[in-house]
Amino acid sequence: MKKRRLVMRSVILLILGAAVAYTLYANFTKEDSKKVVMGEKAPDFVLVDLDGETHRLSDYEGQGVFLNFWGTYCKPCEREMPYMDNQYKQFKDNGVQTLAVNVGESELAVSKFTERHNLSFPILLDKDGQVQTAYKIGALPATYLIDKEGKVVKYHTGQLTEEMIKDFMEEVQP
Structure with a gap:
């Protein structure tokens, strides 16, 4: 019983860690080239x-x-x-x-x-x-x-x- 609980906790921690890592990765690798900059051409649409x-x-x-x-x-x-x-x-x-x-x-x-x-x-x-x-x-x-x-x-x-x-x-x- 204790072993199953340990495995479940480990899996949950692993999933949470992966989610945090992905969030950090996504935020730090956002594409900045599309930002609207004063004095530059407005994005066409x-x-x-x-x-x-x-x-x-x-x-x-x-x-x-x-x-x-x-x-x-x-x-x-x-x-x-x-x-x-x-x-x-x-x-x-x-x-x-x-x-x-x-x-x-x-x-x-x-x-x-x-x-x-x-x-x-x-x-x-x-x-x-x-x-x-x-x-x-x-x-x-x-x-x-x-x-x-x-x-x-x-x-x-x-x-x-x-x-x-x-x-x-x-x-x-x-």
Whole structure:
């Protein structure tokens, strides 16, 4: 009986040790080359919007891009959406594009949210979270400013005021 208990404990310890070793290995060998770095080219992506149109970030080179990551469940995201829409209307003809990337929600939920708030800028769907991962997005809302050369000039996490959005759009306006 004691021998069986000793064997079981040894097996459990071995499994725990292997799990700890794997976790340490995975954390120390993460690929750092994909991190978003200020002043460098923003990671390109292709996403579809609610109208079924395809958007490739690199297609917007020559324009400034206000790239916002959000969720329908995020109250700060909801509060900044009308401000984003107001500023989108002001800047869309002046070389600044707004792209709002919804992270991992159903098309129905996003569509209802968009209709309820009468949003006019492109709402992109990141259903599998690949773009969210590429941009290292944790807390929402999160916003990247990308200049006309496609380089990241600023990153902001947290709710934006309308004045902040206006200032950000002016900053990337070509």
